[in-house]
Amino acid sequence: MRVRVPAKINLTLGVGPVAEDGYHPLTTVFQAVSLHDELTAQWDEPGAFSIAMWGEGVDQVAADDSNLAMRAARLVAERFGAEDQLGVRMSVKKSIPVAGGMAGGSANAAAALLACSVLWDLDADPEELRELGAELGADVPFSLMGGTAIGTGRGDKLVPVLTRGQHHWVLAVAEDGLSTPKVFARFDELTPDGGDLEMPTELMNALASGDSVALGKCLRNDLAAAAIDLRPRLQQTLEEGMEFGALGAIVSGSGPTCAFLCRNEEAAVALSVRLSAEGVARAVRRVQGPVPGARLIS
Numbered sequence: 688m689r690v691r692v693p694a695k696i697n698l699t700l701g702v703g704p705v706a707e708d709g710y711h712p713l714t715t716v717f718q719a720v721s722l723h724d725e726l727t728a729q730w731d732e733p734g735a736f737s738i739a740m741w742g743e744g745v746d747q748v749a750a751d752d753s754n755l756a757m758r759a760a761r762l763v764a765e766r767f768g769a770e771d772q773l774g775v776r777m778s779v780k781k782s783i784p785v786a787g788g789m790a791g792g793s794a795n796a797a798a799a800l801l802a803c804s805v806l807w808d809l810d811a812d813p814e815e816l817r818e819l820g821a822e823l824g825a826d827v828p829f830s831l832m833g834g835t836a837i838g839t840g841r842g843d844k845l846v847p848v849l850t851r852g853q854h855h856w857v858l859a860v861a862e863d864g865l866s867t868p869k870v871f872a873r874f875d876e877l878t879p880d881g882g883d884l885e886m887p888t889e890l891m892n893a894l895a896s897g898d899s900v901a902l903g904k905c906l907r908n909d910l911a912a913a914a915i916d917l918r919p920r921l922q923q924t925l926e927e928g929m930e931f932g933a934l935g936a937i938v939s940g941s942g943p944t945c946a947f948l949c950r951n952e953e954a955a956v957a958l959s960v961r962l963s964a965e966g967v968a969r970a971v972r973r974v975q976g977p978v979p980g981a982r983l984i985s
């Protein structure tokens with residue numbers, strides 16, 4: 688089985704005050720973008736579970752039972768089958784930056800859920816897989832679903848959002864990742880009463896009409912101040928992207944990847960060339976969104 692799974696950006700990320708379980712209530716709009724990891728899964732001996740990874744940032748991810756794809760495979764086996772009768776050998780080709788605020792780990796978990804449930808011929812429907820996904824991480828249900836969706840709760844309660852057309856994004860990928868729990872912890876220090884959980888009506892209108900100029904003005908992230916506090920260089924990255932012609936700029940999720948919205952493909956090419964030439968980030972990528980969530984490709 689081969690599964691392709693996209694990265695996400697948060698077009699808006701409203702974060703409420705921390706709850707007793709340590710999680711924050713969110714109002715977020717996710718968009719899946721055309722930067723993909725690929726996971727392959729093949730049968731192995733009963734009880735044998737393994738993973739190999741190559742590509743972007745794999746030295747920062749353990750290929751053991753702590754890996755989110757391994758945890759996903761074991762969870763599917765445990766819930767839908769018999770763990771001691773099933774086995775899988777997985778490999779992941781990573782392109783999504785690790786700890787980049789683009790849900791790379793969640794994407795791999797989503798891919799493993801889908802690949803294993805099909806490989807082992809288990810009777811799991813998409814809704815059941817999304818519920819399992821939510822146990823692994825708040826972003827996993829969206830990695831399965833893809834497209835554009837509003838997320839509430841921990842970010843795991845999803846409703847698709849009506850959109851028109853494709854948007855062109857340029858991503859500035861930072862040298863080192865940022866830890867999601869650390870960014871939320873700094874958010875708590877900076878914003879003890881929490882941020883804004885209002886439904887982003889203007890943003891939804893901009894998405895429905897496909898108006899990139901309006902969308903650029905609505906991008907908002909309550910975690911941005913915390914990410915910038917931990918990584919001050921990000922402020923300059925955002926400013927440079929705007930100076931070089933982006934319609935809007937945002938830190939993606941808990942960062943440090945910055946996403947710049949462009950008017951069209953030509954503008955995205957021009958911005959990516961400029962950002963690369965200025966050495967603003969470790970890598971610059973052009974992507975489009977929305978794209979579908981985790982999908983079997985063979």
Ligand SMILES: C[C@@](CO)(OP(=O)(O)O)[C@H](O)COP(=O)(O)OP(=O)(O)OC[C@H]1O[C@@H](n2ccc(N)nc2=O)[C@H](O)[C@@H]1O
Pocket residue numbers: 697700709710711712713715787788789790791793823824825826827840841842867868871939940941942
């Ligand atoms: C911030 C966001 C925005 O989409 O994305 P990333 O920047 O990680 O991609 C997500 O909320 C991250 O989702 P995900 O990375 O799946 O989170 P989890 O593994 O469930 O949780 C990691 C840690 O993040 C914090 N966390 C996560 C979600 C949430 N609603 N409130 C939280 O406080 C908790 O400290 C938790 O221990």
Ligand SMILES: Nc1ncnc2c1ncn2[C@@H]1O[C@H](COP(=O)(O)OP(=O)(O)O)[C@@H](O)[C@H]1O
Pocket residue numbers: 747748749753754755756784785786787788789790791792793795796865867940941942
């Ligand atoms: N398969 C995986 N791919 C990426 N990260 C993983 C994976 N499994 C576990 N992790 C861990 O999850 C953490 C978050 O990574 P990631 O999901 O890439 O970033 P983010 O939460 O910023 O979107 C990292 O510390 C990483 O070591």
